[in-house]
Amino acid sequence: MVSLVRRYYLYRASLSSGFYIPVSVIYMESRGLGLPEIGLVQGTFLFSMVVWELPTGYLGDRLGRRASLALGSVVTVAVMAGFALANSTLGFAVVYGLWAVAWTLKTGTADAWLYELLATRGGEDEFSRVTGRADSALRLVSAAAALSASLLYTVDPTFPFFANAGLAALGLPVLFTLPRTRGVDADQVGRPDEPADTGPDSSPIGVREAARVLREQLSRPSIRWVVAYAALFNLVFSVTRVFEQPAMRSVGVPVAGLGALYAGFKLVSAVASSLTGAVHDRLGTRGVLFLLVPVVAVAYGAFAVVPALLVPALFLRRGLQRITRPVRTEYINDRVEDVGRATVLSGVSMVLTLISGTANVLGGRIAETVGPLTFLSATGVVVSLAAGLLWIGVRPVRTVSPDAAAS
Template structure:
């Protein structure tokens, strides 16, 4: 069993996007894309994730976890290779649509495989510890690869993408050394489209869930547009390409620390305190680099830390208010809402960022969202105490 878990850690390491992420946007700029076109392409990626989430979930049940994960790695390797040849908006749009499919093939399925394996061995109580360790392995590998990415890019801009393709391909032989798992039995009736729509409508109409989703979607807009436009913004204030690799390595390490700090912070200030703190943090943070542009550097670090810290707190709050029946459908619905908000912001924000500059655009977005979220909080109280706990709330299910 120890050997199997170690191989699983090795597989999770091949999911890194550390070579690709620090240089992806500036690479598209060198291929002639403007910020408006980059925003469009990134928005297409998020919309593609929304469209692919449910079909790939069905595919995972049909093919089995291991085959689905292998397909995800194969598609990822193909996507990274395709970056080398892409030269137009149409090319990059097609690539990002395929990348969205690859992402949804892997997201959640790897955790499902581990949980089913541990459940079969009577060790399902170890899931949180082992999955957390696997995530730490991924973050460390991503940090190291991000350091290398900037150097590779200065040698040849296509090298980071070929390196990421090679890492994804290495995951294939590792996967086929892992055992098959049998999908857990499910006594629920089939989730038809009509039943899913009715369930989502009922849950989102509850103030304790619906307003929290709206509040979270606002800040997801800030998280998303910052991730998309931070590379040109950092270049605008003078950060070199090699420096981007160093920064992204730091982002991964900060994310790892923030993830582990979520529980203690929540214990100290509570769920309400964590979620409300987003308003002053982002209002002040994003206003600061509108005045002193170099403050963008600490701002992007804080953005990473806060998003990693808030995600498990938000997920626990939502999980606590759901019954077991239909839980996965509601969580998928939340994920879709957040992705749609982010995708729309990227598409609409691209032309604005191109017109006024990425630094000013990010600062204005952060301040505007903080004001809107503050007003929403006063009018609706998104965090409420009413909860409807099911019988299996011991494990927090993540939504993006």
């Protein structure tokens, strides 16, 4: 069992995008894409994720977990090679569409495979511990890859993508040393941003029933308004991720320094994740989620005045996202019943993804006109003001009560 888990850690490490992420946007700029086109292709990725979310989950059940993961790794290799070859907006849009297929094939399925493997050996209680260590291995590999990404880019802009293709390919032989699972002990495991319930009370529901549950739950003020509140900041964080590289270049960050910064981002994310429980205990759900309003407003407003403060703001953005996301998910979990919980969480994830994709597409044109630094700063400040008004007007975060089901 110990050997199997270690091999799983190696496989998860092969899922890293550390070579690709630090140079992805500046690479597209070097291939002639402007910010509007970059926003469009990044939006294509998010929209495609929504489209492929259910089909790839179904495919994982039909093919088996291991075969689905293998297919995801093969597609990833093709995607990374495609990045090196693409030289037009259409070409990158196709690559990002395929990248969404690879992403949805691997993410939830990897967790489902692990849960089923542990369950067959009576080790379900080890799921969180093993997953946490696997995520740590992934982050360490991503940080190391990020450090070398910009150096590879300065030698040849395509090298980081071929390196990431090689890393994904290394996961295939490891994957085929792992056993198949039957897919009967974990009927659904959520995507990385919105983990679904995998407890013994979970049970699948039909499409009509799922639609009804989703409609009913999202119509409740205690859920509807927190989703609206989360969507505002998800919009800010998403456009920041897309346009942060051009913004960093505009304040003087060299290409060679991007890899070191992204390695630092990974470490900050890891530390923030480890502090989530302590921060939540200290501030409570309302305190943690309200923290987004003043912190984002000040951080994003500051680099409009002092451009060099952009880099600290990007580190802060990672920490905020890591801390607030699980708190938000727990809040929603507390307000829905076991039956339909996965449906609600998946529905919320899709809503946030669609809003982020739309923001990326529309934001590219604005960023091109006013500059990426001004665009990000204005977006952060305006969204924070809107979220503050929403907080005062509708109280999006509400205390659980006996009447919570109707609130």
